[in-house]
Amino acid sequence: MESNNLLSSVVFPYINFLIFFAICFFVAKKPISSFFKKRREEFDAYYKEALSLRQECEKKNKELLDRKNNLETEINEIIESTRKSAQLEADAILDQAKKLADHIKQETIRLTTAEIDKKKQELKNEILSLVKTEVENTIKNSEKNDDAFLTKKIEGARHLSF
Numbered sequence: 001m002e003s004n005n006l007l008s009s010v011v012f013p014y015i016n017f018l019i020f021f022a023i024c025f026f027v028a029k030k031p032i033s034s035f036f037k038k039r040r041e042e043f044d045a046y047y048k049e050a051l052s053l054r055q056e057c058e059k060k061n062k063e064l065l066d067r068k069n070n071l072e073t074e075i076n077e078i079i080e081s082t083r084k085s086a087q088l089e090a091d092a093i094l095d096q097a098k099k100l101a102d103h104i105k106q107e108t109i110r111l112t113t114a115e116i117d118k119k120k121q122e123l124k125n126e127i128l129s130l131v132k133t134e135v136e137n138t139i140k141n142s143e144k145n146d147d148a149f150l151t152k153k154i155e156g157a158r159h160l161s162f
Contacts, residue, residue, distance in 0.1 A: 135156075 135154075
């Protein structure tokens with residue numbers, strides 16, 4: 001009895017557990033395997049999608065960086081072009097101002113020279129007029145009206161011409 005008792009108390013529970021485990025394994029193997037297979041496929045799909053999104057984001061990032069670099073290059077070209085244009089315009093304005101200043105200077109010299117010549121001529125005419133008047137007064141007031149004296153005075157007045 002003891003062997004019966006030992007068998008029923010020690011061995012049968014293990015045998016029952018192994019049978020139960022085998023039944024559970026055969027019954028649950030397919031659904032569990034299918035569950036894990038499905039989970040693996042979902043994981044693979046999510047992983048592929050994540051890789052695809054990562055590649056797309058890297059491509060988009062590269063495009064944006066290229067675009068940024070192109071814009072920076074274009075901005076630098078525009079700035080340089082604007083600087084050159086501004087420098088050319090400034091040079092043209094300075095050149096035009098120098099030409100205008102030279103023209104104004106030449107015109108001022110011409111007008112000043114003309115005015116000086118005009119004043120010289122007026123002064124000559126005034127001097128000649130005064131000399132002529134003085135000669136006439138001298139002749140009138142002179143007590144000697146002889147021809148020699150008159151001729152001498154007229155000759156003296158002729159030599160005063162400028």
